Amino acid sequence: MNPIRIEKSTQLKPKPEQQSLGFGKHFTDHMFLMDYSSDEGWHDARIVPYGPLELDPASMVFHYGQAVFEGLKAYRSVDEQILLFRPDKNAQRINHSSTRISIPPIDEAFFVEALQTLIRVEADWIPSMEGTSLYIRPFIIATEAALGVRSSDHYLFAIILSPGGAYYEEGLKPIRIFVDNHYVRAVQGGTGHAKTPGNYASSLKGQMEAKEQHNCSQVLWLDGIERTYIEEVGSMNVFFKINGEVITPELNGSILEGITRNSVIHLLREWGIHVSERKISIDEIMRASDDGLLEEVFGTGTAAVISPVGGLFWNNRDIVINEGITGACSQKLYDTLTGIQYGKVQDKWGWTVKC
Known part of the structure; x- marks a missing residue:
């Protein structure tokens, strides 16, 4: 792989106020791009000024959906170092996703190098306020201009950055x-x-109805065959603490292998x-609640890290979990993981990587 070419922007953007960053609203001055062709493989790695991508209307991503993405964060530590959390896992997973939809893999070490190089260029964009970070969105899309259901011969790998509150x-x-008993996110053998x-597109309708009709902020998806077994919560993996044991759905081919999930289990x-890690039904969850054994429920993911669940609504039953407050296990996991990410807690596992 040739060195990464860097073309600096001559017109830098004003940086937003850290108190009002939100999520995914602001983007940095530069982005990483790299092309693929069946003749040359991955080539022309470059960092260029952030801006629109020029794509032919016949680009295959628009018609046949060949696209994958990742999400991770860069953190400004308490001693002013820039830290990434387990980026090697993101490199592995983007290749796992790519394999499923016939996108050529990227060298995993180079994936991490590309992240580090772009973040070093954009280091001034990493916010320093408590709880803030720089969100990183790598993605790959099919760019060949052709119609016909087949794998593309051309792809674009890009990385964009967004400071978040x-x-x-x-x-x-x-x-x-x-x-949700009606809509299905995924089935075994699918994607x-x-x-x-x-x-994510297939989850939007159920998400919208959950909010509008039931005043719920997330959807808990059930399996696509029996509509009985728990799969995921929104864009997060999910855990249940029942009578002292923590249970999470097993990876069965229709559930995303979350990096935060893996860290929590560890x-x-x-x-x-x-x-x-096993099959767990919604009926088992309800019985545990009825018996007073359902202690905590929480989701795990990059954006929220740990997202405690205070209530479940199913078949007109509205149950409250742990009196609607954050449980001790959820809080400890959140404090430990964010502590590691910001360099406040000793990283005994080698999960953080410096930029």
């Missing part, structure tokens, strides 16, 4: 989620285990908490 401005706040845009087991 604290996900929880007032601390962890439990959410209420709707258990549920890949981070591809179509999975931490819980190290703390001596029994973790089971």
Whole structure:
């Protein structure tokens, strides 16, 4: 792989106020791009001024949906270092997703190098206020201009950056989620285990109805065959603490293998908490609630890290979890993971990488 070419912007943007960053609203001065062709492979790695992409209307991504993406963050640590959290896992997963929809893989070490190089160029964009970070969005799209259902011969790999505010401005706040019996996110044998845009497009209708009709902020998806077994919450993996044991759905081919999920399982087991990865039904969850054994429910993902669940709505049943407040396990996981990410807690596992 040739060195990354850097073309600096001559007109830098004013940086937004850190108090009002929000999420995904502002973008930095530069982006990373790299092309693929069946003749040359991946080539022309470059950092250029941020701007629109010029794509032919016949670009295959528009018609056949060949696209994958990732999400991770860069953190400004307490001692002013720039840290990434397990970027090697994102490199592995983007190739896993690409394989599922016939996109050629990227060298994983180079993926991390591209991230680090772009972030160093844009270091001034990393906010320093408590809880803020620089969100990183790598993605690959099919760019060949052709119609016909087949894999593209041309692709674009891009990385864009967006400074983001604290996900929880007032601390962890439990959410209420709707258990959807009607819509399905994914099925085994499909693309549920890949981070591809179509999975998110298929979730939007259920998400909208959950909010408008049931005042729920997220959807808990059930399996696509029996409509019985728990899969994911919105764009997060989900965990249930029942009678001292933490249970999360097993990776069955329709569930995304979350990097935060993996980290949570590792931490819980190290703390001596029994973790089971297995099928778990919505009926089992409701029985545990009826028996007073459902202690905590929380989601895990890059954006929120840990998202405690304060209530479940299913088949006109509205149950409250842990009196609607954040549980001790959820809080400890959040404090530990964010502590590692910001350099406040010792990283005994080598999860953070310096830029």
